[in-house]
Amino acid sequence: xxxxxxxxxxxxxxxxxxxxxxxxxxxxxxxxxxxxxxxxxxxxxxxxxxxxxxxxxxxxxxxxxxxxxxxxxxxxxxxxxxxxxxxxxxxxxxxxxxxxxxxxxxxxxxxxxxxxxxxxxxxxxxxxxxxxxxxxxxxxxxxxxxxxxxxxxxxxxxxxxxxxxxxxxxxxxxxxxxxxxxxxxxxxxxxxxxxxxxxxxxxxxxxxxxxxxxxxxxxxxxxxxxxxxxxxxxxxxxxxxxxxxxxxxxxxxxxxxxxxxxxxxxxxxxxxxxxxxxxxxxxxxxxxxxxxxxxxxxxxxxxxxxxxxxxxxxxxxxxxxxxxxxxxxxxxxxxxxxxxxxxxxxxxxxxxxxxxxx
Amino acid sequence: xxxxxxxxxxxxxxxxxxxxxxxxxxxxxxxxxxxxxxxxxxxxxxxxxxxxxxxxxxxxxxxxxxxxxxxxxxxxxxxxxxxxxxxxxxxxxxxxxxxxxxxxxxxxxxxxxxxxxxxxxxxxxxxxxxxxxxxxxxxxxxxxxxxxxxxxxxxxxxxxxxxxxxxxxxxxxxxxxxxxxxxxxxxxxxxxxxxxxxxxxxxxxxxxxxxxxxxxxxxxxxxxxxxxxxxxxxxxxxxxxxxxxxxxxxxxxx
Numbered sequence: 001x002x003x004x005x006x007x008x009x010x011x012x013x014x015x016x017x018x019x020x021x022x023x024x025x026x027x028x029x030x031x032x033x034x035x036x037x038x039x040x041x042x043x044x045x046x047x048x049x050x051x052x053x054x055x056x057x058x059x060x061x062x063x064x065x066x067x068x069x070x071x072x073x074x075x076x077x078x079x080x081x082x083x084x085x086x087x088x089x090x091x092x093x094x095x096x097x098x099x100x101x102x103x104x105x106x107x108x109x110x111x112x113x114x115x116x117x118x119x120x121x122x123x124x125x126x127x128x129x130x131x132x133x134x135x136x137x138x139x140x141x142x143x144x145x146x147x148x149x150x151x152x153x154x155x156x157x158x159x160x161x162x163x164x165x166x167x168x169x170x171x172x173x174x175x176x177x178x179x180x181x182x183x184x185x186x187x188x189x190x191x192x193x194x195x196x197x198x199x200x201x202x203x204x205x206x207x208x209x210x211x212x213x214x215x216x217x218x219x220x221x222x223x224x225x226x227x228x229x230x231x232x233x234x235x236x237x238x239x240x241x242x243x244x245x246x247x248x249x250x251x252x253x254x255x256x257x258x259x260x261x262x263x264x265x266x267x268x269x270x271x272x273x274x275x276x277x278x279x280x281x282x283x284x285x286x287x288x289x290x291x292x293x294x295x296x297x298x299x300x301x302x303x304x305x306x307x308x309x310x311x312x313x314x315x316x317x318x319x320x321x322x323x324x325x326x327x328x329x330x331x332x333x334x335x336x337x338x339x340x341x342x343x344x345x346x347x348x349x350x351x352x353x354x355x356x357x358x
Numbered sequence: 359x360x361x362x363x364x365x366x367x368x369x370x371x372x373x374x375x376x377x378x379x380x381x382x383x384x385x386x387x388x389x390x391x392x393x394x395x396x397x398x399x400x401x402x403x404x405x406x407x408x409x410x411x412x413x414x415x416x417x418x419x420x421x422x423x424x425x426x427x428x429x430x431x432x433x434x435x436x437x438x439x440x441x442x443x444x445x446x447x448x449x450x451x452x453x454x455x456x457x458x459x460x461x462x463x464x465x466x467x468x469x470x471x472x473x474x475x476x477x478x479x480x481x482x483x484x485x486x487x488x489x490x491x492x493x494x495x496x497x498x499x500x501x502x503x504x505x506x507x508x509x510x511x512x513x514x515x516x517x518x519x520x521x522x523x524x525x526x527x528x529x530x531x532x533x534x535x536x537x538x539x540x541x542x543x544x545x546x547x548x549x550x551x552x553x554x555x556x557x558x559x560x561x562x563x564x565x566x567x568x569x570x571x572x573x574x575x576x577x578x579x580x581x582x583x584x585x586x587x588x589x590x591x592x593x594x595x596x597x598x599x600x601x602x603x604x605x606x607x608x609x610x611x612x
Contacts (some may be wrong), residue, residue, distance in 0.1 A: 011553075114566055137554055207466075207482075207483075208469055208472055209472075210458060213455075214448050214461075217447075217448035218446050218447070221409070221447070222448075223430040223431045223434075224439075225460050225526065226462050226463030229431070233604070239469075308493055
């Protein structure tokens, strides 16, 4: 491919929020912002599941760790827990919290990974599922004896993300162009998503990536090839978790509020579905999966309700139930007709083709 | 000089004594054969040598160093490479990638190097790719190197496994029944390949059922039966050994 289409693609992406704003309204820019967060999550999970082949059903826990990390250190909340120490709460800058959250989440990844090194497949899935729930239940109950997480009410009034003295929660003028808050967040998330794509892309074609794939294909053979399976599995957990932590931090700053219900098992499964549906181990496939699954509920909400009202004058099926129905059907269809995902990696696609020829 | 020296190796699985007091040494540059009836403990011994199993007793010296508890990946970096009885390739990766993974212990790029794609990393990657292609040609891979491992024919998969093992530049190449399921021509090719490997200075440990191949190829042979070594020596003498004949054919007084 020539260089030109790449620049055009970049231009399209940069102009995207303006186009969406003009055509669909500002609410949709916000929805796309959330979709970007999901894409980041899916790409992080792709390292664990797609490359190293470690089925992780509690991935959202790392998202939660990142989100609460910023929620605690970037809001007045700590004043409730430690009034003497932090009379106004702790208000650390987003740029300070971000690496902290990535490290903390990465550390949690190692903590989850270490005891599960001997487990594979279904057994690993069960343990990671348990881990995800433990984190959520902790967040739910750590409001006593010391009110650390404010329990089910969650933490609100989180500082908006502030970069170089510029709050992203207000319209800012850059080069004479007025950028509303959602646009600013879009560009911030785009930067981070691009970073995650870059890291995934480089690792995929490296010695480390090959070692991960070797572990995915056959762990015994991998270790016989001199691959230290323990370290590399922990590395995969840590890297995936760190990406989860980063997107959690962004989420907390963007939404300004976190509560345990954002980190339920359903969310973990959703992120896993983005990876599987899109094409496990293939960066662009995973992006597609993330985009589709994150946008689908909103599209339904905006199409099904008016449609039913126009046709029947009332709402017969609520979009939420329809979403699960469609989602389940789509998943079954994909597994039946495109088992490698909607957009599998070129190698996988070739393999499926050769399978059909035989 | 002996490259590998085992003394008094014992291994039990619950009540089953898989190996009892096995001692042997493999010299630099030879092809050493390991034979025995089914269930004699050949593969168990093999797994002990390659670090997959930890022996319950005995000593293990390789290349002048003593090892107590070893992990397979440590032994691989020390110079023992292996193939598997039931082929264990990385099925969904290409032939070339399989061999490149075999070079894992001879390459060094870490996360940072890979992310920055530094000059050193790029050079290493290119050298690794070239070496892998060379090895594939050396073992006689005729299919495109981008073919997925699982789409190769059985004989090619066997050869790919050998190429992958050779990629780590081993001192000792341990082959677990490489001729299993091969036809006469393929076995001949394999024999020529093993001769070449020996000429390049790699010591070979060979487990095989094909007695003709073993007798024609090996410098020395050890025979295992019920987890004990019952004979060792040059093929012609081992073939005439009464204990070996008894183990394979049974004795009159049974």
